Amino acid sequence: MNRASLDKQPHEVASMFDAVAANYDLTNDVLSFGQDRRWRREVAKAVDARPGQKILDLAAGTGTSSLPFVEAGAYVVPCDFSQGMLREGKKRHPWLPLTAGDGTRLPFRDDVFDAVTISFGLRNIADTELALREMLRVTKPGGRIVICEFSHATWAPFRTVYEEYLMRALPPVARAVSSNPDAYVYLAESIRSWPEQPELARTLGSAGWEKVAWRNLSGGVVALHRGTKPA
Incomplete structure (x- = not known):
């Protein structure tokens, strides 16, 4: 898959991530100028x-x-849902209970988890609201969701610069450090086509989550959305 597709066929997206698994964490660190580590710290605090x-x-x-x-x-x-990612993870962290699963059909019982979180993956799932409903299903009443996802810069001049970086600078950088640079063209386009922060918040509410809120990180390049399952 060389170009972003609104269809987001699961087998194609999974295959794309299989191909970048070996250098995925390193590539993200380089492309985000190290900001991904800060974003993940903020996720940990929110969860x-x-x-x-x-x-x-x-x-x-x-x-x-x-x-x-x-x-x-x-x-x-x-x-x-990427077997390649899971295999790479098992090499690095053999003690983690890594599990294969589709975000629209999670392999877990109802009301199991105190919290569910997803970072930089929601936009790659074919049906966003269905995935959010599945996350609601497996979360305990009163439990919480934390979503960290690329979003849209809030300051217009910076937004222009950022989107130019995504489409012009990101692919050449990816070619230098990634095992499958074409995948990053898809990722750049998927970021540009992703809904604005308020729209994602409304989708969370439509899926059944309450107390929905978000805050912007790095000027809106990333947004951290939160919600609670009704008690």
């Missing part, structure tokens, strides 16, 4: 995992995003 809690980390890739929750004493299930 606020506690000892004994069960956390679902969806679109967890190699499992790197799950480590802060483990360090907090929670039981974490990293879940991803």
